[in-house]
Amino acid sequence: MSNETVAVWRKRAPRAELAVFAAWVLALAFTSWAFQVMTQDTIWAFVTDAPKQAADIGGRMLPPAWSYIHELWWPLWETLNIATLGTLLGIVLATPVAFLAARNTTPSRIFVRPIALFVIAASRSINSLIWALLLVAILGPGVLAGIIAIALRSIGFIGKLLYESIEEIDATQVEAIAATGASRAQVMAWGVAPQVMPTLAGISVFRWDINIRESTVLGLVGAGGIGLKLEAALGVLAWPKVTMLLIAILATVVVSEWITAAVRKRLI
């Protein structure tokens, strides 16, 4: 019995064990230093006061101004229109860009493709709120600026997902259409388009859902919709109205998510 060697197994060698311990110590030291940098300008009186302030605002926000809803139907309808028309315009603009960007359909990989990719990247890198800021300055405030802002932001999203899906299509179906002597445009319409249609529909519905959420805040910079009301209510500290606005926005988003989920289920 005593001769029997006891099996020993360690996950790490002693040296590695020490390295892991050292890493933990360093991480802890770094965190405490970072916390100090982060809070050097914090006025602690305000932070300790925070629960009281939150409770105060919360108290003033309740009950919601229920009757205010009658003034919100029109801006809600505008918001819905901004999202829907913006998405449609986005699809129309993004589809050709996607065909120009996909490796297998672009007329030129050296000249055209980089331009299309740049358009997609530019559209994606700028938030729709910033697009709206620019457009309100150019077009003046209103729904049109909102629609175009949503469309410009959607080009990148739809374009990127669509061109990736074009690059993944079955090449032999395209080859077969080309072999019949079809023109380039016909090869796109008959060989490529049928293969990416379900994806395009899915992407569009997904983007519409996102655009509803984004268009609720566009009014903050003057681009129409429910955001205008939100800004006005916040400006005069009409807290019960703010509550009502938040409820209305939440309800809209929930309904749009429910619609997109139902549509996407149909598509698959």
Added chain:
Amino acid sequence: MQVSPAPVLEIRGLEKRYPTGDLAIKGVDLDLAPGAVLGLIGPSGAGKSTLIRCINRLVEPTAGAIRLAGTDIGALSGGALRRERRQIGMIFQEFALVERLTVMENVLSGRLGTVGFWASWFRRFPGEDIAAAYRLLDRVGLAGMENKRADALSGGQRQRVGIARALIQHPRLLLVDEPTASLDPKTSRQIMRLLLELCREHGLAAIVNIHDVVLATEFLPRIVGLRAGEVVFDGPAGDVSTDVLTSIYGDEDWTAITRRMQQAAQDDEHLDEAKLVAIAA
């Protein structure tokens, strides 16, 4: 004695080098008489697919000449190339139907070269094309299936759609790439029989790229063996012996295969008929 008609297809010194440097086709010469049917056999990677794709320029040859009824296909581009492609029907291994389109749309896609873009976008095809499509669907055994989607069909049915799509082009030449590779043995034989019947009915010349030697020698009167991009055999199906198979595929015990080939030849009188046609051609 015999006056051989001008070949519908002439290939001279065809060469294909891929950008990677691989030489897939090494100087192939081939003639095909009008109405003649040829089986192209050879091991995987011998260049069978590349060879037939060079003929309709889905693959660009790097040297040599391809003449279809006297026209040098290699020199064409743009619209002129598309016009020549209309005269060449192609049938694919995995059928290559547009899966989300209907049977009728897939068949009519064979007429795309003859209608404008917007007419094809709105599916407005000339009446004679639609009549031809119905006739062909009837002929290949798919009557009443025109509104089914291609992805709802079985393998054999899909290949029949593929055949109808190629024939509605009214081609001079049919390129057939492994028509039976995705099918079970019974369906394979049905499809081969249908193909050969249709070639005879329409007086069509065809190159059938096929890896099943027994099926090839049974149905196809002339066999061309390709090995590493070179033609190593060109003769009647009856001359395919163990020595020939060794020259095409390399060393192996071929007696079982040749025995099955002889068996098939005895079983199938129609083979002799096909051979007579080949000798006459």
